Amino acid sequence: MIKTYAEINKKIESGKAVVLTAEEVIDYVDKRGLEAAAKEVDVVTTATFGPMCSSGCFLNFGHSTPKMRISEAWINDVSAYCGVAAVDVYMGATQLRHNDPANMYHPGEFRYGGGHVIEDLVAGKKLQLFGLSYGTDDYPRREIRTLFDIHDLNQAIMVNPRNCYQNYNVAINASDKRIYTYLGILKARMRNMTYCSAGQLSPLLNDPFYETIGVGTSIWLAGARGMVYAQGTQHSSLVERGDNGVPVEGSGTLALTANMKEMLPEFVRGTSFKGYGVSLALGVGIPIPILNPEILRRTTVRDREIIACVIDYSVDYPEKTGKILARYNYEQLRSGEVDLNGKKVPVTSLSSYNKALKICELLKAEIKAGSFLLSEPSQRLPLNQGMKPLNITGPVR
Amino acid sequence: MITKKIYLYFPKSETEKPIVYRLVKEFDLIVNIFRAKVTPEEEGYLSLEVTGTEENIDRAFAFLGGFDVVIQAGNKSVRWDEGRCAQCGACVVHCPTGALSIVDRATRTIAFCEDNCVECLACVAACPFGACSSAF
Known part of the structure; x- marks a missing residue:
């Protein structure tokens, strides 16, 4: 039995598509059996909501009178990259605000940065642009200071080089003092652990070999219709996998884009990690077409079948020793407490299962209503690709 | 005896007055301070729990009302x-x-x-x- 994208889209358009969330599909297949369910189910919705560095956006301001070729720009005092074109800039999610003391008084607070600028833009708030230029014959203006909001921009396109990490580390701190990381605050002597994955709801954990999610896949990015435009940076598919093919560490990634003018503020949120920096939390929903029973079987993956590795972020992570302290499945992690060497250790998440579940439902509703069609990828993501380290090779004379 | 949580804001004019002392002395209240920040000549914040008879607590609130203090009962800071x-x-x-x-x-x-x-x-x-x- 093989369904095609065209057949599934036809059913979606006629409002007859059977759509389940990645959570619902587990029990459904248990009850109906794989073969029968594969005939019935057309789409499974997957989602994730969590901090995703390697996000940002291209903004086009339009031209002032007289014209200006902006060479340096700050939005709400956060620097944007201007080496693109006269009035095109790129705002990165992890950019700090000008004069932020960072970790000079450790741990820094990092209350506002690129991620918050992006949040404020989507929320429709007025922001301040300050720009400088050296002036040219055709672009004589040398300074600009003005208020704007997202409606004043010609384009506000989110372009995220790396989102939707397929699985990730669980962080712990074995040292004698508290550490501050992008996975949150880790208490000394292994007194807490944090993880960041939507587990059984997460897109690439439901399609571990990238059979349906590829370059060109239509996605739901914070409520806007977006797409996967490339493999994500650090995409590394050649990793250790469980018997079910699901990676046990960070592996595949996706590069995503969508129009920010169509986004919902609830799913675009600047984040501040004490002692680390700023980032952006994003909601992503990806539909998986049930083309055959094998694809369906992979979407029935449960939290208890997805394994993650505990890494010591005080030494082993920064020094890349490769040491793994323990392995747990997401059912254990999500329970809020795990047993490590006979000691109970509390576990919390940076990724919001609650919001991911909500996104699965929102995307399901759009597909059922016939307003979200699936698209066949034009390219598959690389399957046998590793990740290179950065070797320091000394100065060039 | 009842317990109430209150959060007080003292403007500059009231920061020099020993208000908590009088809550204890005159209204027989048991005071448990969670957090306080009082900068003389500027302003102050005080978050506390008071335990006493209902009547005394009502009288204490009336007493606080006599000052230029903002009282937020139950609302923590x-x-x-x-x-x-x-x-x-x-x-x-x-x-x-x-x-x-x-x-x-x-x-x-x-x-x-x-x-x-x-x-x-x-x-x-x-x-x-x-x-x-x-x-x-």
Whole structure:
């Protein structure tokens, strides 16, 4: 039995598509059996909501009178990259605000940065642009200071080089003092652990070999219709996998884009990690077409079948020793407490299962209503690709 | 005997007055201060719990009303903004009293129980989304 994208889209358009969330599909297949369910189910919705560095956006301001070729720009005092074109800039999610003391008084607070600028833009708030230029014959203006909001921009396109990490580390701190990381605050002597994955709801954990999610896949990015435009940076598919093919560490990634003018503020949120920096939390929903029973079987993956590795972020992570302290499945992690060497250790998440579940439902509703069609990828993501380290090779004379 | 939580704001004109002393001395109240920040000649904030008879507490509130003090009964100076909370749960392990907790395991819904909060502010540092904040 093989369904095609065209057949599934036809059913979606006629409002007859059977759509389940990645959570619902587990029990459904248990009850109906794989073969029968594969005939019935057309789409499974997957989602994730969590901090995703390697996000940002291209903004086009339009031209002032007289014209200006902006060479340096700050939005709400956060620097944007201007080496693109006269009035095109790129705002990165992890950019700090000008004069932020960072970790000079450790741990820094990092209350506002690129991620918050992006949040404020989507929320429709007025922001301040300050720009400088050296002036040219055709672009004589040398300074600009003005208020704007997202409606004043010609384009506000989110372009995220790396989102939707397929699985990730669980962080712990074995040292004698508290550490501050992008996975949150880790208490000394292994007194807490944090993880960041939507587990059984997460897109690439439901399609571990990238059979349906590829370059060109239509996605739901914070409520806007977006797409996967490339493999994500650090995409590394050649990793250790469980018997079910699901990676046990960070592996595949996706590069995503969508129009920010169509986004919902609830799913675009600047984040501040004490002692680390700023980032952006994003909601992503990806539909998986049930083309055959094998694809369906992979979407029935449960939290208890997805394994993650505990890494010591005080030494082993920064020094890349490769040491793994323990392995747990997401059912254990999500329970809020795990047993490590006979000691109970509390576990919390940076990724919001609650919001991911909500996104699965929102995307399901759009597909059922016939307003979200699936698209066949034009390219598959690389399957046998590793990740290179950065070797320091000394100065060039 | 009843216990009430109050949060007081003292403008510049009232910061030199020994108000808590008089709550104890004249109204026979047991005072448990969570947090205080008083800068002479500027302003002050005080978050506390008072225990006493209902009558004495009412009289004490009337007494406080005689000053230029803003009284917010029951409203602690630590706020959890439900709208800003992304329900990730990063705060839960840092909250020593369980005031912030997961109330629904299936959907991972977080809730804040004000009565259990001792205003240690650990959540303010732990929350990446800025959902927890302090009035001072």
